[in-house]
Amino acid sequence: MKKTFYIVLATFLLATYSCQQAEEENVVTEVAPAVVENVPVEEEPDTTLQPVEELILHAVGNTLEEIAYAEDTLTVSSGALVKMVLVNEGIDMPMVHNVVFTQPGAYQEVALAAEEVGASGNYVPDMPLVVAASPMALPGQTVELNFTAPTEPGAYDFVCTYPGHWKLMHGTLLVEE
Numbered sequence: 699m700k701k702t703f704y705i706v707l708a709t710f711l712l713a714t715y716s717c718q719q720a721e722e723e724n725v726v727t728e729v730a731p732a733v734v735e736n737v738p739v740e741e742e743p744d745t746t747l748q749p750v751e752e753l754i755l756h757a758v759g760n761t762l763e764e765i766a767y768a769e770d771t772l773t774v775s776s777g778a779l780v781k782m783v784l785v786n787e788g789i790d791m792p793m794v795h796n797v798v799f800t801q802p803g804a805y806q807e808v809a810l811a812a813e814e815v816g817a818s819g820n821y822v823p824d825m826p827l828v829v830a831a832s833p834m835a836l837p838g839q840t841v842e843l844n845f846t847a848p849t850e851p852g853a854y855d856f857v858c859t860y861p862g863h864w865k866l867m868h869g870t871l872l873v874e875e
């Protein structure tokens with residue numbers, strides 16, 4: 699009778715031990731997939747795969763009759779990260795220039811709205827027609843502008859929004875697929 703009790707007890711203990719072992723195994727198998735799931739998170743920053751394109755634009759001329767952009771057409775790929783540099787080669791005031799990219803055909807409307815905004819608003823109107831705008835470059839200054847090119851291909855405009863400059867200073871931003 700006692701022997702039977704010990705056998706039952708031994709079987710019970712063994713069963714309990716096996717159960718604990720199974721639970722421990724379960725814990726291990728639960729941890730393993732979590733580690734695997736973490737791997738793609740580390741590989742996630744794919745923004746580095748977005749193409750970066752560099753543009754340079756020169757503002758030239760030293761009288762209000764001569765002012766112009768040296769380049770009348772700039773080309774970028776749709777959706778590209780654009781690193782843009784505007785070099786103001788003017789020497790005297792008021793050869794103050796910026797570059798504002800606008801929706802197709804909108805450069806004049808944006809430039810006239812910019813005159814209303816004035817110096818306190820940096821001559822950049824807050825309107826959907828504006829795609830991106832650089833700071834003002836004083837004579838001899840170089841300014842930078844980083845922006846994302848429109849995803850919709852087309853012939854966009856760019857313009858200097860310093861008062862009166864838009865008539866002579868505008869061009870085309872070709873956004874290609």
Ligand SMILES: [Cu+2]
Binds near residue numbers: 858
């Ligand atoms: Cu200008």
